Amino acid sequence: MGLRQQARLKAAGKDAQDAYTGDGGKRAGCRDVARDRLRMGWIKEADPVFTASSKGWSESSADSRVSKLDADWRKCMRKSKFTQKDPLAAAGSWVSASSEGDSEGVEASSAEKRMAVVDVDCKEKVDYVRRRQIVESEYQVKILKEMSVPLESYRAAWNHSLSEARLVLQGS
Incomplete structure (x- = not known):
């Protein structure tokens, strides 16, 4: 994990980070819920x-x-x-x-x-x-x-x- 990621994690806290990105794959984070709701599954594909x-x-x-x-x-x-x-x-x-x-x-x-x-x-x-x-x-x-x-x-x-x-x- 890079220094910036460590700083973000420290500033936001692990609970906030997990809420955004998901809890190690156990549940979807708000980012993934938003992608599903806005039909943005395509965003994980190669970006032309x-x-x-x-x-x-x-x-x-x-x-x-x-x-x-x-x-x-x-x-x-x-x-x-x-x-x-x-x-x-x-x-x-x-x-x-x-x-x-x-x-x-x-x-x-x-x-x-x-x-x-x-x-x-x-x-x-x-x-x-x-x-x-x-x-x-x-x-x-x-x-x-x-x-x-x-x-x-x-x-x-x-x-x-x-x-x-x-x-x-x-x-x-």
Whole structure:
């Protein structure tokens, strides 16, 4: 169990947690009762939105334009004596130094803050976000076309569950 889960459990208490998630499978928690009442059994299936997003990220990350962009960013960072290999490594480098990667309540050092400022400055200099989004959006368009059927089914399931929720709320 991660630190955040432990903190939630401590704050809510085991009885509240069990009421929400169920008591170790012995009874349904309110989350599962709500899913049943709103006909949301489908939510436990694979999420095509997450799949499409992950696929778009991974495919665009392998694109040579992103490799070039990362190299441009890395060159900028090196000028300020920072050695992170890519923007994601830079963003998480001080977090991983904290307890089990949970940075909540951990104050960044002045060196870490300086690195964060240089990271943002370099991203602005190389136009990182816009250039990265251009590449990723090309892949997303292709993926959305390929996955249109499961995505439309997923939207229909959400709309059905929202209709059920409206009926429940009108009846209360």
